[in-house]
Amino acid sequence: MASRPEAIAPPEIFYDDVEARKYTSSSRIVQIQAELSERALELLALPEDGVPKLLLDIGCGSGLSGETLSEDGHHWIGLDISPSMLNIAVEREVEGDLLLADMGQGLGLRPGVIDGAISISAVQWLCNADKSSHNPRLRLKAFFTSLYKCLSNGARAVFQVYPENIDQRELILNAAMRAGFAGGIVVDFPHSSKKRKEFLVLTCGQRSMNASMPNGKDEDGESCSDDDMEEDENQTVCISDRHRPRKKLKGNKSSKGREWIMRKKDQMRRRGNVVPPNTKYTGRKRKDRF
Amino acid sequence: MRLLTHNMLSSNIKGVINGFPLRIEAVKVVEKTVEMNADFLKNMFQKIDWKVLIEASRAMGYTELPEESDFSLLESDEFLSIFHHALLELHLEEGALVCPESGRRFPVSKGIPNMLLHEDEV
Numbered sequence: 001m002a003s004r005p006e007a008i009a010p011p012e013i014f015y016d017d018v019e020a021r022k023y024t025s026s027s028r029i030v031q032i033q034a035e036l037s038e039r040a041l042e043l044l045a046l047p048e049d050g051v052p053k054l055l056l057d058i059g060c061g062s063g064l065s066g067e068t069l070s071e072d073g074h075h076w077i078g079l080d081i082s083p084s085m086l087n088i089a090v091e092r093e094v095e096g097d098l099l100l101a102d103m104g105q106g107l108g109l110r111p112g113v114i115d116g117a118i119s120i121s122a123v124q125w126l127c128n129a130d131k132s133s134h135n136p137r138l139r140l141k142a143f144f145t146s147l148y149k150c151l152s153n154g155a156r157a158v159f160q161v162y163p164e165n166i167d168q169r170e171l172i173l174n175a176a177m178r179a180g181f182a183g184g185i186v187v188d189f190p191h192s193s194k195k196r197k198e199f200l201v202l203t204c205g206q207r208s209m210n211a212s213m214p215n216g217k218d219e220d221g222e223s224c225s226d227d228d229m230e231e232d233e234n235q236t237v238c239i240s241d242r243h244r245p246r247k248k249l250k251g252n253k254s255s256k257g258r259e260w261i262m263r264k265k266d267q268m269r270r271r272g273n274v275v276p277p278n279t280k281y282t283g284r285k286r287k288d289r290f
Numbered sequence: 291m292r293l294l295t296h297n298m299l300s301s302n303i304k305g306v307i308n309g310f311p312l313r314i315e316a317v318k319v320v321e322k323t324v325e326m327n328a329d330f331l332k333n334m335f336q337k338i339d340w341k342v343l344i345e346a347s348r349a350m351g352y353t354e355l356p357e358e359s360d361f362s363l364l365e366s367d368e369f370l371s372i373f374h375h376a377l378l379e380l381h382l383e384e385g386a387l388v389c390p391e392s393g394r395r396f397p398v399s400k401g402i403p404n405m406l407l408h409e410d411e412v
Contacts, residue, residue, distance in 0.1 A: 052330040054294070054337075075330070075378075077295050081406070090400050095324075097295040101405040105412050108302035108405060110310055113337050133409045142412075146302065 004164065010130035015061070015082035024062040024088050033120060036197065037065035040118040040158040041072060043186060043201050043214055053115035056150075058103055058159075059122025061085040063094035069118070070095040077114075079103065104139030106146035114150050117157040123200070124161050127168050140172065144179035153205035157181070160199050169198075176202055188217040191270035218270065258283030291382045291401055293346050297338055299403070301389040301396070303411045309389055311342040312396070314349040318384035320401075326374045332364050334377065347376045 005014050015023065023029055046053055052073045057066050060078025062085050069076045076096035080086055086098050101107070104126050126143060127136050147157060163169035173185065181202035189195040201213065261283040268275045301309030344355050354372045356363070363369045387396040387403055394411070397404050 050329065051333050052327055054334065073327070075294065077298070079405075086402050087400070090402065097291050098402045099295070099299075099405050100402050102407070105407050106302050108300045108309060109298050110300055113298050131409070133412070
């Protein structure tokens with residue numbers, strides 16, 4: 001498993017001048033960030049009336065995610081705790097306004113003025129106590145309550161997070177719910193360990209009462225709901241009577257049949273691996289040459 | 291930092307009840323041209339605290355904004371362009387923001403206000 005930057009040092013120290021430049025000049029990270037922020041913007045479900053909105057980018061870093069917002073014509077305010085990252089953002093002449101602030105200290109913004117908020121790979125940093133005065137629970141609470149305050153009625157906040165484990169996800173989600181948000185987690189590519197991405201989609205205010213959760217994406221760009229997975233599970237359930245001696249399987253053990261191959265191929269495809277297409281030759285036996 | 295952001299920003303020091311508006315101490319102001327979007331301005335107009343915007347633009351050395359404003363003014367192109375200039379094109383590059391209640395200074399350098407609080411202010 002890849003090492004987690006939040007386990008190494010606090011964000012303002014980890015993202016120093018060197019690391020910030022490395023981060024922004026890596027084309028892979030740039031691409032991932034752009035994809036994530038596009039998806040986050042999609043999940044934000046802003047009204048499509050062509051009017052630019054005032055958005056918040058929490059943990060904006062060098063402004064990679066903000067660029068996607070600017071491309072869509074929105075105005076944004078970005079905040080980050082790392083001065084080095086912000087310096088790079090200034091160098092890159094991003095269009096949004098930048099603030100050097102710590103989200104765990106709460107956002108100092110007027111109530112009800114922001115039309116939506118996104119945050120790419122940032123909120124998990126809040127779960128760490130980097131100073132003796134830090135208490136993750138209190139910092140999460142301060143962050144979510146101040147965010148709830150500054151969002152306008154019916155606005156959404158979308159956070160892409162990499163939770164370390166289930167407990168951490170629960171911790172973040174609970175803090176959000178306590179602050180008054182409604183919503184939940186959307187998982188894209190749930191079957192793949194590499195491409196799997198989690199988005200915390202939160203709604204504030206009245207519209208949240210009837211807001212439905214969007215579905216996560218699957219490999220083909222289709223949405224996949226939990227119902228599909230349940231069906232899969234039903235198919236594989238079998239009851240075995242362990243008191244009886246097993247009958248020996250007939251025939252060659254190594255060949256598992258076309259059906260098994262198809263199932264395995266589907267499984268790999270869902271994980272996002274490159275799999276050859278299904279043809280009439282799939283699962284067919286080779287000729288006996290000798 | 292644009293005045294749009296200034297109009298949204300308040301200090302959130304512990305114990306400060308009304309941290310809005312932050313007073314501007316301008317050392318260096320720059321202007322950057324931005325494309326105008328009337329819809330955005332009309333949308334923002336209702337969220338903007340007009341008095342604060344006037345005060346802020348004066349602190350930055352821009353005095354064109356009318357004292358009073360209401361929705362009827364939004365139809366005039368002249369007003370929109372002044373409003374647009376004040377809101378989005380004036381940048382506070384160097385200076386400070388001062389909390390109205392506690393007098394705490396938040397320095398602004400390279401256009402980025404440092405809103406980090408000390409440990410005893412959280």
